[in-house]
Amino acid sequence: MDKAEGALFPKLPLDQWIESFEDFLTTYLSTLFDVISNVIEFITGNFVSILEMIPALVLVVVVALLAWWLISWKLGLFALIGLGLINNLGYWPETLETVSLVIVSVLISMIIGIPIGIWMSQKATVQSIITPILDFMQTMPAFVYLIPAVVFFSLGMVPGVVATIIFSMPPTVRMANLGIRQVNAELVEAAESFGATTGQRLGKVQIPLAMPTIMAGINQTIMLSLSMVVIASMVGAPGLGVVVYRAVTQVNIGSGFEGGLSLVILAMLLDRFTQGFNKK
Amino acid sequence: MAVVEAKNLSKIFGKNISQSIKMLDQGMTKEEILKKTGNTVGVNRASFSVEEGEIFVIMGLSGSGKSTLVRLINRLIEPSEGSIIIDGKELATLDKKALRQVRRQKLGMVFQQFALFPHRTILQNAAFGLEIQGMDKTEREKRAEESLNMVGLGSYLHQKPGQLSGGMQQRVGLARALANDPKVLLMDEAFSALDPLIRKDMQDELIDIQDSMQKTIIFITHDLDEALRIGDRIALMKDGSIVQIGTPEEILMNPANDYVEKFVEDVDRSKVLTAGHIMKPPETVGLDRGPKVALRQMKEFGVSTIYVVDKKKKLLGYVTAEQADEANKEGKTIEDVMVTDLPTVKADTLLTDLFEPMADQKAPLSVVDDNGRLIGIIVRGSVIGALAGDEQVLNGNGEVNGNG
Numbered sequence: 153m154d155k156a157e158g159a160l161f162p163k164l165p166l167d168q169w170i171e172s173f174e175d176f177l178t179t180y181l182s183t184l185f186d187v188i189s190n191v192i193e194f195i196t197g198n199f200v201s202i203l204e205m206i207p208a209l210v211l212v213v214v215v216a217l218l219a220w221w222l223i224s225w226k227l228g229l230f231a232l233i234g235l236g237l238i239n240n241l242g243y244w245p246e247t248l249e250t251v252s253l254v255i256v257s258v259l260i261s262m263i264i265g266i267p268i269g270i271w272m273s274q275k276a277t278v279q280s281i282i283t284p285i286l287d288f289m290q291t292m293p294a295f296v297y298l299i300p301a302v303v304f305f306s307l308g309m310v311p312g313v314v315a316t317i318i319f320s321m322p323p324t325v326r327m328a329n330l331g332i333r334q335v336n337a338e339l340v341e342a343a344e345s346f347g348a349t350t351g352q353r354l355g356k357v358q359i360p361l362a363m364p365t366i367m368a369g370i371n372q373t374i375m376l377s378l379s380m381v382v383i384a385s386m387v388g389a390p391g392l393g394v395v396v397y398r399a400v401t402q403v404n405i406g407s408g409f410e411g412g413l414s415l416v417i418l419a420m421l422l423d424r425f426t427q428g429f430n431k432k
Numbered sequence: 433m434a435v436v437e438a439k440n441l442s443k444i445f446g447k448n449i450s451q452s453i454k455m456l457d458q459g460m461t462k463e464e465i466l467k468k469t470g471n472t473v474g475v476n477r478a479s480f481s482v483e484e485g486e487i488f489v490i491m492g493l494s495g496s497g498k499s500t501l502v503r504l505i506n507r508l509i510e511p512s513e514g515s516i517i518i519d520g521k522e523l524a525t526l527d528k529k530a531l532r533q534v535r536r537q538k539l540g541m542v543f544q545q546f547a548l549f550p551h552r553t554i555l556q557n558a559a560f561g562l563e564i565q566g567m568d569k570t571e572r573e574k575r576a577e578e579s580l581n582m583v584g585l586g587s588y589l590h591q592k593p594g595q596l597s598g599g600m601q602q603r604v605g606l607a608r609a610l611a612n613d614p615k616v617l618l619m620d621e622a623f624s625a626l627d628p629l630i631r632k633d634m635q636d637e638l639i640d641i642q643d644s645m646q647k648t649i650i651f652i653t654h655d656l657d658e659a660l661r662i663g664d665r666i667a668l669m670k671d672g673s674i675v676q677i678g679t680p681e682e683i684l685m686n687p688a689n690d691y692v693e694k695f696v697e698d699v700d701r702s703k704v705l706t707a708g709h710i711m712k713p714p715e716t717v718g719l720d721r722g723p724k725v726a727l728r729q730m731k732e733f734g735v736s737t738i739y740v741v742d743k744k745k746k747l748l749g750y751v752t753a754e755q756a757d758e759a760n761k762e763g764k765t766i767e768d769v770m771v772t773d774l775p776t777v778k779a780d781t782l783l784t785d786l787f788e789p790m791a792d793q794k795a796p797l798s799v800v801d802d803n804g805r806l807i808g809i810i811v812r813g814s815v816i817g818a819l820a821g822d823e824q825v826l827n828g829n830g831e832v833n834g835n836g
Binding site: 336338339341342343344345346347348349352356357360361 | 536539544560561
């Protein structure tokens with residue numbers, strides 16, 4: 153085997169191993185990937201279609217009113233102006249696609265992540281196995297996820313969603329675990345001393361009390377997925393990312409700023425919404 | 433019948449526990465085991481039994497293993513060795529489901545920091561134990577409300593725990609434990625976080641509740657005064673071992689070793705000991721006897737006053753030697769000269785309440801039972817001796833020896 157220049161030993165063929173593992177997966181699990189792909193495609197596609205059916209003006213007003221009613225009049229005003237601006241700049245369809253991708257990714261992250269977090273909180277061994285996996289998921293450069301996503305799910309919306317889920321799920325898992333573990337030990341003892349089952353202890357005491365922390369994790373996941381759907385435009389995921397990516401390749405500072413600004417408005421809205429819920 | 437019985441109960445925290453257990457059996461101390469194995473001995477072969485309706489206090493300083501011991505009783509902590517029997521059932525070997533049943537039906541627990549669920553209302557907190565048993569909402573809330581009424585919190589049902597003061601929160605904790613109608617109440621430093629005045633109220637209330645409901649209570653505390661005040665019996669712990677079990681009087685006046693002795697050194701004995709503990713058998717003369725008999729008896733016993741009783745031993749008064757002598761000379765009866773105005777105390781009167789009547793009169797205080805019969809007298813020397821911790825002034829168990 154070849155030795156890289158200056159290397160002490162012949163190079164480990166790690167890249168080749170990963171590639172043959174990938175070959176193995178694509179050969180034997182392609183049906184599974186097809187199913188996943190179809191499900192995600194179906195959900196996200198419909199989500200986008202439904203949002204597109206609603207007239208822009210109605211949607212802007214509804215979101216603004218919701219923000220006012222649920223959080224504060226200030227957020228309502230911000231939503232009205234911000235979304236109005238996006239609409240005015242002409243990025244409305246892209247914004248709807250991005251929102252759909254984010255919401256679907258976050259929902260799937262929650263469905264997978266929260267149970268894993270709860271499981272981790274109950275068993276030390278599970279925690280010690282999952283924590284390094286989460287570290288790996290979070291520190292791996294986001295672009296790297298795009299490669300297997302493309303290999304397994306080809307180009308388009310689906311690999312974008314899958315890469316986004318992998319990249320943005322860890323905070324939800326971590327915070328669910330942390331939130332449950334942080335519940336006062338005496339309260340857990342109290343529940344147990346009255347003869348609560350594990351389910352009762354979790355459902356009636358630990359999860360309700362961990363809710364603020366779990367919500368903070370979900371908030372983090374939303375922010376991360378928003379940044380990832382932009383990157384995912386490199387593999388053909390639709391949305392505002394496409395605007396930004398195109399602007400970068402054409403060195404078009406004007407449309408790059410417009411796309412970026414739309415993303416910032418979206419990010420702030422989503423962040424304030426979830427944080428506001430948390431405070432209530 | 434013993435409701436809770438612990439035999440050789442041990443808890444060791446750490447690895448390779450069986451080796452440490454062996455060391456315990458060889459009589460090695462907590463420190464030696466820590467040095468050799470790195471394991472901490474939480475509880476060292478504790479054995480005791482708690483009778484029905486008793487308040488059994490487990491007392492010790494922090495680190496003595498008392499909180500671990502109470503958690504071994506409901507197996508919040510798994511014992512390393514030994515057996516724990518609740519109401520005739522061995523707990524140590526039960527599977528999870530059966531253990532839950534015992535916890536639901538027989539045991540209630542009250543915590544030091546109250547451990548109320550902050551997201552639930554007072555009523556929902558009190559109903560928690562019944563809720564997890566699957567009782568329907570109206571029934572469990574009715575019972576929880578009764579329980580809250582009993583501790584005087586009937587008007588706070590829909591508040592959250594954070595809105596209540598510490599004393600009130602602990603009442604909720606007590607109501608929550610009582611709502612299940614458990615046979616045994618475990619109280620882990622339940623009043624330690626409260627102000628002294630509120631603590632005293634809660635202690636009184638606990639004694640009242642115990643009187644009316646006849647619960648068996650295992651009470652953990654680091655406060656000796658509290659232990660002496662509410663405990664029917666006290667187990668004193670040090671380094672995970674129980675060093676003495678006994679009534680408050682036994683612990684106070686008859687410490688098992690230097691540690692206990694040092695521990696009880698500063699206790700205000702006047703608030704623990706009663707008239708019954710220090711009274712002496714009285715010298716009496718029947719009303720139907722003449723003054724001559726009275727005089728002769730005084731001479732025989734070497735006393736200067738003698739108590740006059742009727743045939744049923746009911747206390748009528750006393751005569752001094754001078755009075756008897758005077759009656760003898762002037763041909764009067766005892767009845768004519770005896771002093772009938774004399775304060776009496778009951779056998780359960782605390783020493784601290786004896787000082788005032790004692791200051792008001794010269795003759796020894798007389799102790800009578802509920803029917804007015806004279807059962808003992810108290811001389812000043814006994815009171816002072818008892819306060820000084822002199823065991824000899826005690827008559828054993830608070831009863832007067834019949835013929836002494």
